[in-house]
Each structure stands twice: as C-alpha cells, then as structure tokens.
Amino acid sequence: MEHTEHLEHTETPSDMKSQIWKTFWILLGFTVVDIVLYFVLLSTHAMWKNWVFIILGVVKAYYIVGVFMHMKFERKALMYTIVLPMVFVIFFVALMLIEGDFTNILRWLK
Amino acid sequence: MATNTLTTNTKFTWGGGKSPFSVSYGKLMMWIFLLSDAFTFSSLLIAYGFIRYSFLEPIRNTIVKPFDHLSHEFVREMGEKGLFVKEHWPSPELVFNHFPFIHGVHLPLFFVSLMTFILIFSSVTMVLAVEAGHRMAKDEVSKYMFLTIIGGAAFLGCQAWEWTTFIGEGATLHGNPFGPTSFAALFFIVTGFHGFHVFSGVMLNVIIYFNVLAGTYEKRGHYEMVEKVGLYWHFVDLVWVFVFTFFYLI
C-alpha cells in the first residue's frame, strides 16, 4: 500500500509526469551550464571555481534524489536518516583534502 | 488483513507495529544499501581527492580552442609544451577530447557530456516507469523499462569506447602519457567501478523487465519492485554527477 500512501502527497499522474520532465530539463540545463562555465573559467585558478562546480553538482544531486528518487515526498525522518550520515563523508573529504595538500607541500616544496 | 494500518494513526510513527518511515521494509533496505554504497563510492573519490591534491595543479591550456584540429602527435606536442608533466595533474579537457566518427578535431568534454545526457535520460524513463507502476499500467511500465535498458546499454557502450580510446593513447593502470600515472589508474578504477554498477543495474532492469512482461507484479498487486530497482538506477545516475564533476570539471 505504499503507493497509495505516496499518492496522498503527490498530485495527479499528469502533474507527476510534468514534474519529472521539468526536472529533466533542469538537470540538462545545469549540465550545459557546467560545460560552458568550464571553458569560461578555464584560465582561472581561484578556489571559488571549484566551489561553483561542486555547488552545481549538489543542486543536480538534490533534484535526482528529491524528485527521481522520490525523497521530497517521503517522511522527513527517512530523509534525515539517509542524508545526515553524509556529514561524515563531507568531514572525511575535507580532512583528506587538507592532508593531500600537506603531502603536496612535503613532497614538492621541501 | 490490516491493510489500513498505515493510513490510520500516523501520529504514532515510532510506536511499533508499522514503519516509522511509512515505507516497506524492502524499500527501506534498498535505501540503506544505497547509503552504504554511497560510502564505497565516497572512499574511492576520497582516494582520488587525496592523490589529486598531493600533485600540483593542472597547467591549463587556453591556446588550444575547441574545434581546433588535432594532429596525431597532439599528446606529444602538449607534452613538449610542458602541459603534461609528472608533477602536475593533467587538464581533463586535453585528455578527453575525442568523439566517435569525428577524427582529428579537438572536442573537449563533448563526449562525456553526451554520456551524461544519456544517463540522465535513462533516469527519466526509469522514473516514468515507476510512475506508471503506481497506476498499474503494465504496458507503460514495460515500455519505459525497455527504454531505460537501452539507455543503460548505450551508456556502457560509450564508456567502452572512451576506455578504448584512452588505452589506445597509451594509458594503462601503470602508465599515462598525460602526466602522473595515478591519473589513468584512478580514472579506470572510478569509472570502472561506476560502470560495474551501471552494468549490474542493467542486469537487474532486464530481470525486472521480464517479470513485468510476465505479469508478476500485476498479480502481486503492486509494482514496488520497479520502484526498488528504480532507486538503484537513480543512485547510479547520482554517482555519475559527482564523478563527472570531480573527474572532468575540477
């Protein structure tokens, strides 16, 4: 009976369909923006450039998980259960980039 | 029996007797598995990040414009210009600049954009199949499932072509004409592990597709199985978003 449960939250099938297609165009649009930005910012070395791409990636991920994987319509509890552990990954990534950078300094600058 | 338990008494979510998340245990298990798999991918991407950061920044090339003509000695020339050296990570747009059937033209990241498009599109057909499942529309489910399988297979084909091209240029697990050997090794392991997921996703989709055709879920009364493989399929798409961002863009 999950599906009936879901239908409580969502609208009619045609609304659902239009939402899916809307998401598709958004994803496609962001991918195109990604590529264009890549060439626009090619000679830039600043840190914020990486952040631009990462944020765009996270936005795309939001749409995939939210709409395609139906997370937007699930209970908040499930959402937090799945999304919050990702904090550990972010922590891990941050530390490993710092450490990689430190290795870089030890290796090439000393 | 008790078919209405989920709709009654939603206030009392954690009280036992039903799911606090109001999803079936099967779907919950798929979510948990995906969470765990996300950590596997993260570990590979973290390894990538660590090794990438322990090298010097890519030397970006702004001289070679898209649609410039490539000679066969492109790689060597770039190497001579000092763009591919052991200490610096290569700039991806100089590495991934080929397109099937178009020879000798510098088409940076065009092919990988196409691959991304294919994968996103197959995700859309998947979610349409799931939606059709909610309406118990067997024909539509089978149509969209079929399209998803085609999309997945196309993506795998693209990846095979990209690998072949890359290997043809001399990249191996322990050699890389574009600079650090780690670049090629990481490329193969990360895209390979993702490709393996796509492959298993396609296999799962095929099984489910035949079950749909056989009317298994029609008899069962719901298409939850399609939802579950759908979750897996979208996850594969999700991972690609990050592989694309980190490997090709940054």
Place this chain on the structure above:
Amino acid sequence: MSDHNMTHSHDDHEHHEDNFITKYVFSMDHKMIARQFLITGIIMGTIGMLMSMIFRLQLAYPDMTFPFLEGILGHWGKDGKLDPNFYLALITIHGTIMVFYVLTAGLSGTFSNLLIPLQVGARDMASPFMNMLSYWFFFTSSVVLLWSLFVDGGPASAGWTVYPPLSALPKAIPGSGTGMTLWLVAMVLFIASSLLGGINYIATILNMRTKGMKMSRMPLTIWAFLTTAILGLLSFPVLLGGSLLLIFDRSFGTSFYLSEIVAEFAGGIERTGGSPILFQHLFWFLGHPEVYIILLPALGITSEVIATNSRKPIFGYRAMIGSILAIGILSFIVWGHHMFITGMNPFLGSVFMLGTLIIAVPSAVKTFNYLATLWKGNLILTPAMMFAIGLVSLFISGGLTGIYLGNAALDINLHDTYFVVAHFHLVMGSAAIFGMMSGVYHWYPRMFGRMMNETAGHIHFWLTLISAYCVFFPMHFMGLAGVPRRYYANTAYDQFNVFVDMNEFITIAALLGGLAQVLFLANFFYSIFKGKRAVQNPWSSNTLEWTAPVEHLHGNWPGEIPHVYRWAYDYSKPGAEDDFIPQNVPDAGQIDPMEEANGLPEVSVKPLVAAEAAH
C-alpha cells in the same frame, strides 16, 4: 502493510516440513543463524587463542626450543624454534580473527540475530534469506582466511592493519604473497556478510517492531545493535574501497598506495604517485568505528544483564541511549588518532585529538550509570552478571589509558608500544569478550533450551578475570619502558631484557586463561546435549524473548505476537507484586498500545531528532 505480509509468509513457512539441510545448514531461522554464528565464532576464537599461546611462548622463552612446534607448524617451527616471519603471521591472523571473526561476527552477529527479532517482537528478520546469505558469506570468509594458513609463504604477515607497502608488494616479506591476497579476499567476503547482516538488522529494528514497542521502550541491547549496525554499514564500505585499491596495487601494477618504490623491489614497474598514508586513513575510517562495533553490543548486553540481575531499572535509560548514539557519531570523526605519528598535518592531529578525548565523556556517563544501577540493587550474582561486572571493571581500566593514547603529544612515545597492546586488549579485547561471555551465559537457555553449569561458569569467570588482568596490566609498564609491540624477541636490547621475568609471568597467566576457556568450551558443548532443561523465564526478565516458548518455533510465538505496554526495565517497581513486570503485561486499565495517543510519560524519549517533530 508489508510487515503484515511478512508475518503471513512466515505463517506459511511453518507448514513446510523442514529437512536436515534447511533446518541446520541453510536455515533461514534467525535463532539457528545465531547459533551458527556463535559456534563458528567460538571455533575461530579457539584458533585465535591458540595462536596467541604460541607467540606468548616465544616471547617468554626466546632462547628455548619447543619440539612440539615443529609438529604443528612444520617448517615454520623448524627445530622447535618459531620462525620470525611466522611470528608476524601469527600476530596478524590472531588480530584479524579476534577483531573481525570473533568480536564482530561472533559477538554482534550472534546476539543481533538472536535478540533483534525476539526482543522487538518480530517473527524473523526482515529478509531471512539475506540473513542466511550473511552467515554463509561469513563462513566462506572464515574458510578462506584459515586456508591462507597453508599456502606457500604463509598467511598475511603485515599486522592486522595490513599497511602497504608491506601488503602491496607481493615480494616485500614472505607473507606478502598469496597469503595476503587470500586475506583481502576473506575481508571482502566478510564485508559482504556484514553489510547483508547490517541492512537486515536496521530494517528489522525500524520496521518490524510489535505493537507498542516504541523506540523509547526498546531494551538497550537493541539500541546498541542498531547503532552497531549503522556503524558497520557506514564504515565497512570504506574498507571495501580501500581493499579494492590495495588489490589493484598488488595485482595490477597501480600505485595508489605506493610512492618512490624502486622497480626492482616492485616487480619491474617503477611505482610512484600514491601514498601509503592514504590506505591508513581509509583503513582507520573503518578501523575506529570497528572498535565500537565490537564494544557497543557488549555494552548493550551488559546493560540488560546488569539491570535484570540487579533487579533494578537501568539507571538513566535516556542517558544510556544518548551515550550510545554519541559514541557512535563521534567514532566517525576520530580515526586519525591511530596515525598521529605518520607525519600527518599537525592541525589534523589537533582535530583528531579533540574528538578522541570527547569520547571519554559518554563513556564515563555509561560507567557511572552502571555503578548507579548496582547501587542499592538486589544483586543476583549469576555467571552472566559476574561477567558483566567484570566488563565494567575492564572497561574502566582499559578506557582510562585511552586518555593517554588519544593525546597526540603523549602518543608520540606510546605509539606501537606494549602500552597500546595493554590498552586495547583490556578495553576492546577482554571487555568485549566478557560481554560476549555474559551474553552466552545469559541467553544460553534461550538459544539451546538448556542451562549451563553454574559452578563451572563461576570458576571460568574468576580464572578469566584474574588472567586478563595478569596478562595485560603489567604490559603497561613494558610500554612505558619503550618496548615495541610486534617484536619477535627483545634479546637484542639489554634495556628490554629486564622484562624477561615479566614476560614469563604474562605467558603463564595467559596459559591459565587459556585453560579457563577449555572449561568454558567443555561446559558449553556438554550443556547443549546434557544441560539441565531450561524454564521459560529463568532470570525473571522483562524482555519479550522470554515470553516465547523454550522450544524453538519458526516464527517465534505460536499465536499472536505479544503487544508491548511498558519499557523493559520495570524491576522492583513499588506496588507491584513481583520484582519484575514483563513488557507485555498491561497495567490495570491500560489501553491497547495502538489506541494510545501518546506514550507513557516517564519514558517519552524522542529517538531521532526530527522524527516526531515532523509529525
């Protein structure tokens, strides 16, 4: 709906006649799988313990020869002398077996399987089939690991942490060859097993609780198993990724973990570009949560056993849940304290040190809560209770030394010395084994329908406690004299040779401890067949598993699953006739849980932050 479907399918199962294969071998019944995990774990534990005896002999008597060694070890024990390379193999496999095969699978696998469905009131696991696969993956993994003992070059010898390049270059040492490959294969199988199990445990606990079994009424064992399963689920995949890269480094010439290795040493290819430290990060991102994967179930079992046998509610139920969750969360951000001296960024050292020392707070809360539970209790000192008390004692002794090792500044001189050996053998070795023993004595009647011999249990306890302290406590002093761990002998160092007497003492104590386990094994296996028949609820416990019949049923309860009306710790409640009130007993006039608007006021815990807030 689906859990009701589940129930349904299980009812269907009962109509099938089980044959030998489906009942005892490829069983999908969680109680049988629990027994399979336990017995496999005990066998692995015995092997791991025997290995420790062999290297303890070497450490105590470095100059003597033991002709019987040649009998067991063949060319590794030529002329009765243990080969230094095989010494390393022994400590590696001892560590691997104890950490993964005994204390992860044998402890958490056994009791999660046995208790989760029974204590939350479910017919079986969410997916009995996956549960069965989980055991058989574990079994295969054990077989592969034991097989590696017999290959050329011996088993993996790089320590249980298998740091590359020692593990990445097949020619680095004899054990880096086939044995190392098999170790990695065994580990991948083990990870698969643990993921299959973990997914099942979480789904069962969240989705399949009986009516009225709110999260805030679950016994602490279940909370511990839930957190453990989450830890395993999030950390094992990282080791999987790490092992994958290691396998590629070993077999396909990549250099993820290798840098500046000369071609001659690396099989003809010049290896450069990676970092051995990367593997350590990936390993310890699993490795540290792993410590709590081992410890938390033991603490959960202790909470349950202490409350039952003190005839008192566990003190500070909410604080206990809070500290379990806090330990779980913190365990993910402190892995680097195993790597303070790898030359990593000192800033990271500070971050890891901060996180590590914070863990001491929830651990302290747990200890104080145990003490408060014992206070003014009515202690019934069964073997299970004795082991639980022993656990608390060892947890204090071993936990406190963690404060030294978690301090980056102090770790510089303590790292990889016997101080570390003493620390982790007390806090996660002995303490977790004590938790496991406590669980075995406590739930033996539920598992096998018979009682274990109590006298033998008490003798077993005292010998084990004394030997645990005698073996590991003196080691602190060796560490403080700078004696490194994983040394085959200290004969080359005059300064360390002063500990030769102590080493002898430790070995004798260890042999005594080993003998005590023989008593346990005899008691365990004898009682399976000849023990006194158990009654339904031998410890007068409140939890649901004791409401199920002694004889195992597929589906656990013959009729409807009991509903739950109260938390698990209503012991010695004022006004009550007995000193315990099982969870399925309603108070006079109490309404059916499904009709209740809100839970009982005294235990209205909000389990996960937003769950209730959202609705």
Place this chain on the structure above:
Amino acid sequence: MKIFKLLPKTALLIALTFSMISNLFAQSAEEGKTLFQANCTSCHAINEKVVGPALKDVHKRREEAWLVKWIKNSQKLIASGDAVAVLVYKENNESPMTAFENLSDNQIKSIIAYVKVESETAAPAKIAEIPTTVAAGGGNSNDFSSAINWLLVVIGLLLVGVIRYVFLILNRISDIQGKPAVNWNSINSILMIVFLVVGLGATVWEFMVHGKLTYFNEGPASEHGVEYDNMFMITLAITGVVFIITQVLLFWYGFKYKSDGKRKALYYPDNHKLELWWTAVPAVVLTVLVIRGLITWSHMTAKTEPSTRNVEIFAYQFGWNARYAGADNKLGKHDFRQVGKVNALGVDTADANAYDDIIVNELHLEVNQPVEFAFRAKDVIHSAYFPHFRAQMNVVPGLPTRFHFTPTVTTSEMREKKKDATFDYILLCNKICGGAHYRMKMKVVIDTKEDFQKWLKSQPVLVSGKSNSAAVALK
C-alpha cells in the same frame, strides 16, 4: 659453571686456530668483522638461526664465488635458476635477503673470512654443549611417543575425570537438598572484595617495582621531554584517581548489595541532576587535558629555528643509516631511481651538494643542539623510535616526514645517572616491517660539542674519502 670447565679447552682451540691463520688473512677478517656487524647482524648470527640461517661453516657448504653472487643480489641468482639458490630460498621460507650491491667483491670476501674465523673459534663450545642440551631437552626426536607426553595426556584425562566427578557430586547434593550446593552469591561477593584488595595492592606493587624500569625513572633526555613527562604525570594523576574510585565502588557495591533473597531493590530509574553532574565534571576535566595536550603538541610540532642541524635518517629492511650535510651544511638531493646499484641511499649523483655528505651507521648528535630529522625509507614503512628522547616518527617511502628535538643529556651523563656503564641510547624500528624487524636498530650517541666535531671530522665524506661499509663511490 659450564663455562669454567670449557674455558681451557676453548682457549686452546682458539690459540690453535689463530696460529693457522696467516697475518694477511687476519687483517681481512678484521675488516670483515666491521662489515659483518654493520650489514649482517640484523638477520644473521654465526651459531643460531635468526631471520636468515646460521652462518657457521658456510664457507664449507658453498663456494666462495657463489657466496659473492648470492650476497650481492640473491634474487637475481634465484631468478637465474641457480638450483642451490632456489633451494636456499625455499628453505628459508622464501624470505628474500637484502641485496648488497654496494659491497665490493673484496669486501664480501673479507666478510666470508670473518665468518670462517668465527666458525672455527665457536666450534668447540658448540660441541661441548651438545650433551647438555640432550640431557635437558629429554629427547628431541620422536616427540609424540615420548613417555613425558604420554604421562601428560594421562594426567590430563585423570584431571578431566576428577573435575567431572566433583561436578556430579555437587549436582547430586543440590538435588537432594533442593537448593544449590554452593552459595555462589555469597562466595562471589566475598571474592570480589578479595579481588579488589589484592588487585589494588598488586597495582601499587607494580608501580613500585616495574615503575622503576620505565623510562620515567631516569627522566627525559630531550628538551620537550620535560613537558612530555609533565603531561604524562598530570594524566596519570587524574586517571589514577578515577580508576581507584570507580573500581572500589564497583566491587564494593558488588559485595554490599548482593541478594539475600529477602530485600527488594530500590526502584530508581534516573536522576537528572546527578546525570548532569557526571557529564559535566568529566567534560571539564577533559577540557583541561585537551588544552594542555594541544599546547604540548603544538610545541613539539612547531617550526624549527634556523640554527637547527639537518640530519637525514634512511631506513631499509633491516637497518638504518644517517646522512650528515658535511662542510657545506647542505644535504644533497636524493632520487629513488638511483637506489640500488652502488648507491644504497639513492643520493642524487647530479647534485654537487651531496659530495661532502657523510653516511654513517651510528647516529651521533651534539648535546643541546636542536636537530631536525628528515626521514626516508627505501622499501616499506618503518618508524624511527627514540624512547629516551620522547620522540618518534614514521618513515614512509615516498613521503618525506620530519621531526625535531634537542638532546639534553650526553651518553656518558646518562650512563652515570643510570649507573650502567654499558648503556647506549637507541633508535629502533617501531613499525612492523618484516622478519628482522625486531633487530632493526641503530646506536645513538649524544656527544659534547667537541667530541661531536671530532667524530664528524673522522668520518669519510661521500666522494673523496676511503669508503666504509655504507659509503658510496659515486663517480
């Protein structure tokens, strides 16, 4: 006692052997001794098997030319399919021997000469020992059928029988009486108190007896070591108090609140105030420890001053080298691709700064002079552990790690302090690295300024001087 009886015999034999050896030979054996001690002892001894086989009479077992080839690069010899080499490799559990391509043929021959001398001098002692070992060992062969083993089996079986019988009797008694024969509740509660008292007593005893053997007894030999010891003692004091209080409470409660079958336990599920207290107090105490720890840590890892001496520590399976900068005070660069042939440390031959570098097998440091170590490994991870200086750092291949400290006590001062004339500081390997891991050490000597300068001057520089064991002829 045995030694006294053997002494005359041994002396005679030694004298005989020496008389047979020509002067020239003795000289080369003398050089061989130095080389042997520098390169071989981590894996070999003359009379006993260490990691590698015992070398006694190896010159009789193998031809000299073969030995030279083997020592230079055993793996190459094995790969070439030499039957003897393959056999030796198999016999030693396929544990590869370090290659010594930096040694010349003559050097290797002098090592063999030394082994020859040693084999002959050691021979009589060995022969004389044989009867004693036989007597003590009680028969090495046919172990499984020996009487002692059978006796042990019989005793074991009897023991099991007796235990079984005791249990049966206990069960019978409890069946007859209708209650347990042994009241374990009271026995256990008393045992808990006994355990507590004996345990605490033993802990104190340990501190008094074995505490004296720890490195805290003689104090630190480095500048930051003082801060280290303070930090340790503060932690010890805090954890010690917690240890005693909690253990006493635990076992005391176990004794006091044991069930007597009549009492009912107190229903006391929680007390928020109390819980808050025992969360807050540990938190505050740990904050103090964390802050102090962070301060100590930052002092230890702080940037070094410019006056610091740079020394490179090089680790390989299974030994250490140290490299000093020489007169120009600049360490030459290194390149791992050059490791192996004649250049054991992979010093970059293209870098002129390397030519006056000094490579040694024994680490000498000047007292009160800050020193910064750069660590480099050839093969696997090692760890350079200096227990007396409260210092340790992993030596990771491909990752140049660093650590610095200032030694404050010279070797001779420490010998006086410890009243041990043979004491030496050591640098040992503290990360598992292979079979001879446990013998991988280097002597560390802390000299006064004058002694240090004298020592340094006496060492040959890399290129021009006469090569010692580890020095490398670069051009």
